[in-house]
Amino acid sequence: MAGTGFFGWLRSNSEHYLLIAAHQKLAKEQGSPAPRPPKGAKEIFWLKVFAPTYAVLPWPLRSRIMRAMPGSHRQTWAAPPRSQGPAV
Amino acid sequence: MPRKTVIIGGGAAGLGSAGGVKAADPTADVVVYTENEDVAYSPCGIPYVHGGEIPDFERLFLAGKQAYVDAGIDVHYETAVTAIDTAAKTVTVAGEGAVAYDQLIIATGWNYADPGVPGGELSGLYYVKNIRRAMEWDKVISETKSAVVVEAGPLGLEMVTALAHRGVETHLIDPNPYALAMMADPDIMKPVEDSWRELGVHLHFNTTLEAFLGDDDGKVRAVQTSGGEIAADLVVISTHKTPENSLAKAAGIKLGSTGAIIVDERMKTSAPDVWAAGDVVEIPHGLTRTPLQGLTGSHAYAQGKTAGTNAGGGDRAYRAVYVPWGTPAGKWVIGGASFGEATATALGIPYVKGEAQGISRARYYPGVQPVRVKLLAEPGTLRLIGAQMVGGGEGIKERADFLAQAIRFGMTLHDLSTMENVYSPAIGALNEPIVVAATNGVAESKKKA
Numbered sequence: 072m073a074g075t076g077f078f079g080w081l082r083s084n085s086e087h088y089l090l091i092a093a094h095q096k097l098a099k100e101q102g103s104p105a106p107r108p109p110k111g112a113k114e115i116f117w118l119k120v121f122a123p124t125y126a127v128l129p130w131p132l133r134s135r136i137m138r139a140m141p142g143s144h145r146q147t148w149a150a151p152p153r154s155q156g157p158a159v
Numbered sequence: 160m161p162r163k164t165v166i167i168g169g170g171a172a173g174l175g176s177a178g179g180v181k182a183a184d185p186t187a188d189v190v191v192y193t194e195n196e197d198v199a200y201s202p203c204g205i206p207y208v209h210g211g212e213i214p215d216f217e218r219l220f221l222a223g224k225q226a227y228v229d230a231g232i233d234v235h236y237e238t239a240v241t242a243i244d245t246a247a248k249t250v251t252v253a254g255e256g257a258v259a260y261d262q263l264i265i266a267t268g269w270n271y272a273d274p275g276v277p278g279g280e281l282s283g284l285y286y287v288k289n290i291r292r293a294m295e296w297d298k299v300i301s302e303t304k305s306a307v308v309v310e311a312g313p314l315g316l317e318m319v320t321a322l323a324h325r326g327v328e329t330h331l332i333d334p335n336p337y338a339l340a341m342m343a344d345p346d347i348m349k350p351v352e353d354s355w356r357e358l359g360v361h362l363h364f365n366t367t368l369e370a371f372l373g374d375d376d377g378k379v380r381a382v383q384t385s386g387g388e389i390a391a392d393l394v395v396i397s398t399h400k401t402p403e404n405s406l407a408k409a410a411g412i413k414l415g416s417t418g419a420i421i422v423d424e425r426m427k428t429s430a431p432d433v434w435a436a437g438d439v440v441e442i443p444h445g446l447t448r449t450p451l452q453g454l455t456g457s458h459a460y461a462q463g464k465t466a467g468t469n470a471g472g473g474d475r476a477y478r479a480v481y482v483p484w485g486t487p488a489g490k491w492v493i494g495g496a497s498f499g500e501a502t503a504t505a506l507g508i509p510y511v512k513g514e515a516q517g518i519s520r521a522r523y524y525p526g527v528q529p530v531r532v533k534l535l536a537e538p539g540t541l542r543l544i545g546a547q548m549v550g551g552g553e554g555i556k557e558r559a560d561f562l563a564q565a566i567r568f569g570m571t572l573h574d575l576s577t578m579e580n581v582y583s584p585a586i587g588a589l590n591e592p593i594v595v596a597a598t599n600g601v602a603e604s605k606k607k608a
Contacts, residue, residue: 075418082416086505093504094336094345103345104336107365126507133507134447142415142450144443146423149476 078140088117089125161186164470165250165258167240167406168266169193170202171456172437172463176264177232179467179475187471191227191234192252196291198227198234203456205293206314209300210321216294243410245430262432262470265407265420266463269438269453272398274309278371283379285395287314299393303327307382307391309368311338315397316351316488322395323358330361330389332382337364341399342484344499344533347547354489363389400453402439417441417452424476426466434470436462445479445567446497446544447506454482483563485548485556492555496563498535498545510535510544511607513572513600517592519553521584528553532596534562534572541572541604558593572600 075082091106095118098105109118125133138144164180166173169191180189191198199222207213227234235252242251243265249257271286273279285296300306305328308319315331316339322329331338337345338352352362363386370383371394381390402419413429415421419441426434437459441450458480468475485494503510512535519528528551535545546562548555565575575597581587 075414075416078416079414079418089505090341090501091335093501094340096504097345097501098336101346103349104364106336128507130507130509137447137449140416141413141421142417142443143419143421143423143441144448144450146421148424148443148448148479 082140084117085121085125088114089122092118092122092126161188162261162472163188163190163259164262164264164467165260166191166264166266166467167243167250168268168437168439169195169198169234169236170266170268170437170459172268172439172459172466173264173266174198175460175463176266176434176436176467176470177227177463178230179464179469179473180262180264180471181230181232181467183468183471183473185231189232190258191232192238192240192250193234193236194239195289196236197224198236199223200290201456202288202290205287205290206317206321208293209297209318210324212324216290216297219290240406243406243412243433245410245412245433248432260432262434264463264466264470265412265428265433265435265439266437266459266466267403267406267439268459269400270403271396272401274368274371274396274398276368276370278373278379281371281373281377281379283391283393284371285393287318287395287397300325300327303393305391306330306393306395307332307389308395308397309382310396310398311335312341312397312399313339313484313486315395316486318395318397319355319360320358320487320489323355323360327393328359328361330363330391331355332363332366332368332384332386332389334367335364338362338488339493340501342499342502343493343495344501344547347493347495347499347531347533347549348488350549351488351491351493354491358489400438402441402452404439407435407439415441415450415452417450419450419452424478425469425474426462426477427469432470434466436466442477443479444497445481447508448479449506451480451482454480455484458482481563481566483559485559487552490551491549492552493547493549494555494559495547496545496559497566499547500533500535503535503545508544509538511538511541511572511600511604512536513596513598513603515592515595515599517590517595518588519551520586520588522588524584526553527588530554530558530592532558532592534575534593534596534600536572536600536604538604538607541601543570543572543575562593572597572604576601 204219367385465477530550580591
């Protein structure tokens, strides 16, 4: 049972439809199998309005928006360990 | 007086937690509540018993019940926890009432996403998860002529292959244009799909489930899809994992955009003295920091160790993930780490690609197998951001593990194109496919510069 309000709704829809848009793009570029065309107002909105709008936003802005959403990423997480000079 | 840690859930995260608590504080009272009849078995092994690769379910049990008694871990089987009160520091246990804790660890795992179509109450719908039920379903599979697998997620891939190996007429329906489309790339999955067709599997992509259709006895007889009706004696539901967050949500513990519990690097939740681990939590991706939920058993176990160690008074940090993954599918093994082309494209992350078709050992040595490697790197720096592979089996898992570490430590295509590799005819090729793919990626980036 997920049910996480607006952010859950936004995340699940954007994840789903951005992936479909990516499948469309790969199909055009590589000849891979294409998803079926969108049908209904909901699919048309997400694929014809949301996905192209998201695509024109610069990555730093998209990244900032994603990081602004509530989640574990906003807690404390250690950076990957880095080498600290010679081992021997 | 020893501190009491209550753990809800007996899967990899729950038992990892129990071990972590005991390691940090051997005197601690550790109580595990599980709704199942067993703990310490591998649910991930179930499809391989169904497929005949593993001869019996007994082999999936990793430890007997006595092992936990000996370790001082009090496991309550077939016992439901129905509520958490973080203010009173109690859990409500069916048949026991309110049970106090000093520390609580939530490891309630996952459920299959509700298919959300009519007919969900019919018999003959198999949700692969519990080993005792799997033993019963295995007998059903023996008498099954035709089956439909709903959705080509990781478990769907394994069950399609397993049913085909059992000689069942198998149909796969999936709303996406190819299998495992939420994480893998179409070119990686193409050989897998071809091998399924060779096994006689009927693939129905871009096909949506509309209803389960039953007979007069309330047993499934077919599925209704956007492409028509498919007859089936058995339907395997392998929709995506959703976090089993109902207890946490009702207790007011904060959830993230994935619906899973928000935790920090110590697996601490928003509630005092409450930790969580496994599929019920979300963990940030190491590159984008986007939280992810529904990782693998190895992630769940390591998170459990972390939660348990910290709950026991120790100090242990879990880290953001780069998600090495892999599985057999059809006659191939597929795998990768971090982003593929489909997921990077979906997020709008630019990438340079390096690809190679190589071999797993010397070409003249018996048993040599193909290995296809695709590497994705950040343009300019050529820092690795993802990888996907398909091959005959040898070394796919090890390459995925290695490449996840390479991504984690910021290695570039330059680094990989000059890496050392094992050469010995029986186990390694002169030209390591990762090196060739990285070299090709460097050349590709120069063309684009």
